Amino acid sequence: MSEKSFERKIEEGFYITAHERDQLAAEKRQLARKLRYTEHLGRLSRLSKQYDVGTVFFAAMGTVMLIMFDGKGPRGEWWFPAIALSMIAFAAGIALRGRGMISRKKAFQDRYSSWHLF
Numbered sequence: 127m128s129e130k131s132f133e134r135k136i137e138e139g140f141y142i143t144a145h146e147r148d149q150l151a152a153e154k155r156q157l158a159r160k161l162r163y164t165e166h167l168g169r170l171s172r173l174s175k176q177y178d179v180g181t182v183f184f185a186a187m188g189t190v191m192l193i194m195f196d197g198k199g200p201r202g203e204w205w206f207p208a209i210a211l212s213m214i215a216f217a218a219g220i221a222l223r224g225r226g227m228i229s230r231k232k233a234f235q236d237r238y239s240s241w242h243l244f
Contacts, residue, residue, distance in 0.1 A: 163238055170231040177224030181217050188213030 191210035195203075 167231070167234065170227065170234060174224060174227045174231060177220055177227055181221045181224060184213045184217035184220060188217060 188210045191213065192207060195206045195210065
């Protein structure tokens, strides 16, 4: 083997090694992007479910309190329906925040799902 062909093979080896290193770095960046995407989408999904649970809980508690209030009690029980209605209003507020979270999740999916992630 001549000295020139040996040097040429070494240069080709360096080129191939550098090319493979660049490919691995690109794959690493792509996998990191996928991981960030799925983690953020998971966080948005969990928050959305928490808002749903909060809405159902406070709406149910307010409704039960209104059902239990019969209106025939003494005049000092004005706070019972007031608390019930405030719980229902709180549930409505949570529901509105939950709707915002759902629209945020959809906007995130619309914006980033078109990337060639998968």
